[in-house]
Amino acid sequence: MRILLIEDDAALCTVLVPVLEKAGFGCDVCGRGPEGLALLWQNPYDAVVLDRMLPGMDGLELLRAARRAGCSVPVLLLTALGRVEDRVDGLNAGADDYLTKPFDNRELIARLRALGRRPAETVDTRLRCGDLTLDPAALTLTGPAGAVRLSRNENALLEALLRRPGQLVGRDALFHAVWGAEDFVEEGNLDSYIHFVRRRLRAVGSRTAIQTVRGMGYCLAGEDAP
Template identity: 50%
Template sequence: MQILLVEDDRILCEFLEQLLRRDGHCVTISTTGFAGLEALRTGEFDLMILDRMLPELDGMRLLQQVRGEGFTLPILMLTALGTPADKVEGLDAGADDYLTKPFDAAELLARLRALARSRSGGYGVLVRCGDVALDAAARLLTGPVGGCEVSGREAALLAFLFRNAGQVLPRELLLDRVWGADSEVEEGNLNNYIFFARRRLLQVGSRVQIQTVRGLGYRVCEC
């Protein structure tokens, strides 16, 4: 999923970015309320994680603004304010879920999966390309002859490739979007995951192919 994280604690941002990217998500970080609102207005996101105590524009006001402008993406409030009254206020303002700090990483990921499923009628974020469809949250790839489960990293790679079908995607861009700009992942890992992705497409009987563009990167096309 494409996740917008609005949080001003930079150490927590680094932790969450690594956690979410390891789980196969793409993450955009905003450290102020106004920056988060601008990112949402100009980008495309499947889900938002929102702190409540933010500089410039606090989380509650940002939440109300977002809902007032008609954005319907799921929003998880992640905050240190955890009294029952705080939770009620956040949920009534438009949050879909409310999790207090400190939190368990596994619980956070489970709540995100639940939000993706509930918003899409039991399925996750569906990305289509030719004769194949990827449910990124459920990690299910479906094609002409059936479906197969994929890992979180495979789902992130396939989702980015499918969303940019027909374009030549440089290796550096794929490493940045799937693993993160600060990741120490080696290019050999990308080669391995491209191999896995091609094998998955064959497994579901798809005509979609991931072509190698020598010296540049990869391109997805339907043959």
């Protein structure tokens, strides 16, 4: 199983990652909400261990956003808030399980394995706008003239735009969607990938267009866009 650990307590992460890896889990770590949500968009994780209180975006806010976007990855919510009301809030937000701090690592491992044994839901994750269809899992873009396979960065960029058709998506949000927390990416890389994706749209014969809002970001305009 591949696990995404979204937790801002560096000391706890230092302890948990070796425990998870020893138990046979691959583990990626992120300490901020926005970057965690971006990683969920970019990678096919088997489960997420999510802290409730995170900088940049609260864990429940992150979880609700992921579920609204169609993310069905099992989520185990980790938190120091142990009241019944807190557990109910977490489960209502879309969590599959809930574990309060402090906890025994053996229980965490057992709960993650239980989540992994649950049958996967059959969910259509394809995104559509006008004459365009993106299959993020297969990295495939389809239009009137056929289909092309995208790079991971092209896929992440187009997915971020397709999730908000007809709306301005800011440059910072697109940077997070494509490159996550990496801070060494040059500003011009985003514009280069916009160029690449526009070329992909032409290749599949789509009338859907990426419009530039100078100095702010980009907007996907298609027949279905509001």
